[in-house]
Amino acid sequence: MSTHTIKKNACVVSMAETQHRQRAWEIAAAVPDPEIPSLTIEDLGILRRIEITSNGVVVAHISPTYSACPAVMAIEEAVEQALTAAGYRTEIKRVISPAWTTDWITDMGRKKLKDYGIAPPDKASPSARALFSDPVVACPRCDSTRTEKVSEFGSTACKAHYKCEACNEPFDYFKCL
Ligand SMILES: [Zn+2]
Structure with missing residues (x-):
């Protein structure tokens, strides 16, 4: 582990957003796969990114697994519910490209x-x-x-x-x- 010199000015501005993004990621990442509950959506590699818009909405970018899988809708709803329960205004964005592969x-x-x-x-x-x-x-x-x-x-x-x-x-x- 090396220590980094942090650019203080840039850091102060983005600190709150970074913390919220980290917290929102952890909440969304813990959502289980509806078929195999020991597996989280982070394990599946389908949680791509958490974005916080300028008006404070948490946008979870999620890639569907097999597009025909009914689990996709259930996962999107579960993520939305988990983030809403944590007090976030939430939006789910389905990311089609690049397409998810099992390598993720x-x-x-x-x-x-x-x-x-x-x-x-x-x-x-x-x-x-x-x-x-x-x-x-x-x-x-x-x-x-x-x-x-x-x-x-x-x-x-x-x-x-x-x-x-x-x-x-x-x-x-x-x-x-
Ligand atoms: Zn065997």
């Missing part, structure tokens, strides 16, 4: 998915994914890669259903995007 799921998010029994998405580049349409999916329980896709859709459209041949357990795989 944080390492913590990947760990939580696995703990929940869902195989986290592969972190390959999109071009590599196009070459290998069926990814090697490791079982979230025993880490075996002797797994077989049972169906393209698991508990939700965002997930595929797999079965592990090593431990015989069925599990969901969070599909790559």
Whole structure:
């Protein structure tokens, strides 16, 4: 850790805004995914930015995950409610571009998915994914890669259903995007 010389004039003006933005970020970031409550929207990587407008409105910029996922609306409403409950005038801005990819799921998010029994998405580049349409999916329980896709859709459209041949357990795989 190094110490920084802070430009005092610039800092005083923006201090209150920075603190509010930090607080609003923490409130929004803690909102859980409606499907996997141990996962927050920060873990999913969909909370892009918190902006505070000149008239004091907190604008949460959120990228939808899979656009067909009904969770998107639920997440936007939950963020709005959490920020409103904290006393902020709130607006939600849906950020379509750049489009969210599963690569934005944080390492913590990947760990939580696995703990929940869902195989986290592969972190390959999109071009590599196009070459290998069926990814090697490791079982979230025993880490075996002797797994077989049972169906393209698991508990939700965002997930595929797999079965592990090593431990015989069925599990969901969070599909790559
Ligand atoms: Zn297994």
